[in-house]
Amino acid sequence: MLDDVFNSFFKIEPMLSEVVQKALNDQINMEFRSSYSYLAMSSFCAIHNFPGCASWLQIQSEEENDHAMRLRAFLLDRNCPLVLQPIEAPSAKYTTIPEVFAAALQSEIAVSQSIDNLYELAHKEKAFAALVELQWFISEQVEEEKTVRDIAAKFEMLKDDPSGLIDLDGDLGARSAEEAAAN
Numbered sequence: 471m472l473d474d475v476f477n478s479f480f481k482i483e484p485m486l487s488e489v490v491q492k493a494l495n496d497q498i499n500m501e502f503r504s505s506y507s508y509l510a511m512s513s514f515c516a517i518h519n520f521p522g523c524a525s526w527l528q529i530q531s532e533e534e535n536d537h538a539m540r541l542r543a544f545l546l547d548r549n550c551p552l553v554l555q556p557i558e559a560p561s562a563k564y565t566t567i568p569e570v571f572a573a574a575l576q577s578e579i580a581v582s583q584s585i586d587n588l589y590e591l592a593h594k595e596k597a598f599a600a601l602v603e604l605q606w607f608i609s610e611q612v613e614e615e616k617t618v619r620d621i622a623a624k625f626e627m628l629k630d631d632p633s634g635l636i637d638l639d640g641d642l643g644a645r646s647a648e649e650a651a652a653n
C-alpha cells in the first residue's frame with residue numbers, strides 16, 4: 471500500500487507528446503547555437519575595434535541563452551526531460567561589420583521559422599500549454615527581427631563613412647548602459 475503511494479507519487483508522467491518534447495529540445499539546441507553565434511560575432515567586432523557592436527552582440531548572446539533556459543523551464547514544468555545535444559560551432563566567416571549584422575538577420579529569420587513550425591506542431595498535437603508558451607517566442611522574434619533588420623539597414627546605408635560608423639557603434643554600445651540602468 472505504502473509502495474503504491476510512493477510509486478504513484480514519484481512516477482514521472484511527461485505531459486507533452488514525444489514529438490513535441492523532441493521539437494522543444496531541438497529548439498533549445500537552436501537557441502544555444504544562436505547564443506554561440508552571437509558570441510562569435512561579438513568577438514569579431516571586439517578585435518576589429520567596434521566595442522559598441524561587440525557589447526550589443528554579447529548582450530544578444532546572453533538573451534539567446536535566456537531563451538534556451540526559458541524553454542528548459544517549460545519542459546521541466548511539464549515533467550519532460552531536457553535532452554541536451556551537441557552545440558554546432560558557428561561556421562560563418564566575416565570580413566566586415568555589415569556582414570555580421572546581415573548574418574544575424576538571416577539567423578533571426580531562421581529562428582522565427584523554426585518557432586512557427588514548432589507552434590504549428592504544438593497546435594496539431596493539441597499541446598495548448600505549449601502554444602501559450604510559444605506565443606511569447608513569436609512576439610519576441612518579431613521584435614528581434616525588427617531590431618536586427620534596422621541595424622543591418624543602417625550599416626548598409628553608411629557603407630564606409632567613418633564618422634557615421636563610429637556614431638552607430640556608440641549608439642549600439644549604449645544598450646548595455648541602458649539595460650544596466652533598467653535592471
Ligand SMILES: [Fe+2]
Pocket residue numbers: 501504533534537581
Ligand atoms: Fe532566441
Ligand SMILES: [Fe+2]
Pocket residue numbers: 504534578581614
Ligand atoms: Fe534572437
